[in-house]
Amino acid sequence: MSGAKMKAAITTAYGLSDVxxxxxxxxxxxxxxxxxxxxxxxxxxxxxxxxRSGELKMMTGKIAPKILGSDYSGIVSKIGTDINNVKIGNQVFGMVNGMKVKEGSHAEFIRVKENDIWLKPENIEFEEAAAIPLVALTAHKALIEIAQLSKGSYVLINGCTGGVGSVAVQIAKSLGSEVSGICSTNNLEFAKNLGADHVIDYKTENVLEKPISYxxxxxxxxxxxxxxxKKILKPAGLYVTTAATIPAMLxxxxxxxFRQKKAKLVMNSPNSxxxxxxxxxxxxxxIRGHVSKVFKLEDVREAHDLSERGGFTGKLVLKM
Ligand SMILES: NC(=O)c1ccc[n+]([C@@H]2O[C@H](COP(=O)([O-])OP(=O)(O)OC[C@H]3O[C@@H](n4cnc5c(N)ncnc54)[C@H](OP(=O)(O)O)[C@@H]3O)[C@@H](O)[C@H]2O)c1
Structure with a gap:
């Protein structure tokens, strides 16, 4: 395949989606x-x-040229001589560390390591499979590895209809937890359909004023x-966030x-x-992946703009 070409969404500068x-x-x-x-x-x-916007410039350094994208689904096309867990032709899904790799998944081909890949669930199509890895690895790490959620736990998920939140609700319910989710008015029904027991509309309600603790x-x-x-956490409660701020990390x-109610940061990484x-x-x-809209690779700018603007549920997917 040497010399063969593929189509990819390349960025050569920080900026708006037109880069x-x-x-x-x-x-x-x-x-x-x-x-x-x-x-x-x-x-x-x-x-x-x-x-792309340069918000993470301190960690990503000089950008040019880079193919963005972390998670993918597809078909194994070629394997190195040391590879044992997949075969050519296998249908797979997975994620790479989009922050670190130069060649991400918004392309017709991607090169991955064994830790970045697993066999695709047989009951779902490629689009749904691509919507799952990064958000599910994040929700799994937050709720199962860090929080060690158990049956009957009271859980609050802020942003419960987004990529991470929608999978987190399903994982928490599968563990037998009592789930409350926060989302906007338009998405209340979607949150209930995901399995949330209680939904809080952030446009009209303030969760901090509710007489309940988690x-x-x-x-x-x-x-x-x-x-x-922390005022709505139980005495030995745990707060977990996906927001990686410098003070939280340091x-x-x-x-x-020194505190009984702990605060932890979840940082996902590829993990087969x-x-x-x-x-x-x-x-x-x-758990299922919820795909809100599928775009052609050529429409990647439009997909970035919608992701940044918000106002949809679940995930946006590019189809090659
Ligand atoms: N640390 C990590 O390893 C890690 C991993 C994954 C993601 N993240 C970060 O976590 C964040 C969420 O990721 P995502 O993929 O779930 O994003 P997403 O799909 O865009 O979801 C974000 C959700 O936030 C909700 N939201 C917006 N304003 C809100 C408000 N004021 N109150 C409550 N909810 C509000 C939106 O719901 P409405 O439409 O209802 O407003 C939307 O569903 C991003 O900042 C991402 O970079 C970090």
């Missing part, structure tokens, strides 16, 4: 510990437009700060030593072991 261009570039060559996947679908995550609060939005929300672990658990949860219908 994204569809270009013909070389299909990545693989090393002995790598796998080449023909991408069938890839999802859009806020991380994509945060990198074992776990998962903030996927970043606007429900620990300092405010001081959170130290402050937790957890992906295999997520595959089983999908096949057992405990």
């Amino acid at each position: 994204l261009n569809i270009e013909e570039v070389a299909i990545p060559t693989i090393a002995s510990d790598e796998i080449l996947v023909e991408v069938k679908a890839a999802s859009i995550n806020p991380l994509d437009w945060k990198i 074992d776990v609060i998962l903030d996927t939005v970043g606007n429900l700060k620990y300092s405010q929300s 001081f959170g672990p130290l402050l937790n030593v 072991k957890t992906l295999s658990e997520i595959k089983s949860m999908v096949e057992n219908n405990q």
Whole structure:
């Protein structure tokens, strides 16, 4: 395949979505510990437009040229000599670390490592499969690994109809928790259909004024700060956030030593072991990916703009 070309959404500068261009570039060559996947679908995550806009410049450094995109689904096209867990032709899904890799998933092919890939659940199509890995790995890490949620726990999920939130509601319900979700008026019905037991409309209600306390609060939005929300946490409650602020990263672990109600940051990363658990949860219908809109790769600018603007439920997906 050397010399062969693929279409990819390339960014060569930080800026608005018009810095994204569809270009013909070389299909990545693989090393002995790598796998080449023909991408069938890839999802859009806020991380994509945060990198593109320069919001994460301190971590991403010089951008040019980069293919954005973390999660993907597709068909194994080529494997390195050291690869054992997948075969050519397997239908797969997974995620790469979109912050670190130069060649992400918004392209016709992606090169991945064994930790970044697992067999696609058999009961779903490529579009839905591409909508799952990053958000499900994040929700799984937050609720199962960090919070160790159990049957009967009271959980509050802020942003419960977004990518992370919609999977978090389903995981929490599958564990037997009592789930409250916060979302906007238009999405109340969607939140109930996901399985939320109680829904709070952030446009008309303030959760901090409710006479209820939670074992776990998962903030996927970043606007429900620990300092405010500890008043609605039970005495040994846990606050988990996806918002990676510098103070939370630097001081959170130290402050937790002195406080009973802990605050933790979830940072997802590719993980094939957890992906295999997520595959089983999908096949057992405990979680599903919710695709709000599918775009052609050529319409990647429009997909970034909608993701940044919000006002949809679940995930946006690019179809190759
Ligand atoms: N640390 C990590 O490893 C990690 C991993 C994944 C994601 N993240 C971050 O987590 C955040 C969420 O990611 P995502 O993929 O779930 O994004 P998303 O799909 O865009 O969802 C965000 C949700 O926030 C809701 N929202 C907006 N304003 C709100 C408000 N004032 N109160 C309550 N909810 C509000 C929106 O719901 P409405 O439409 O109803 O307003 C939307 O559903 C992003 O900032 C992302 O970068 C971090």
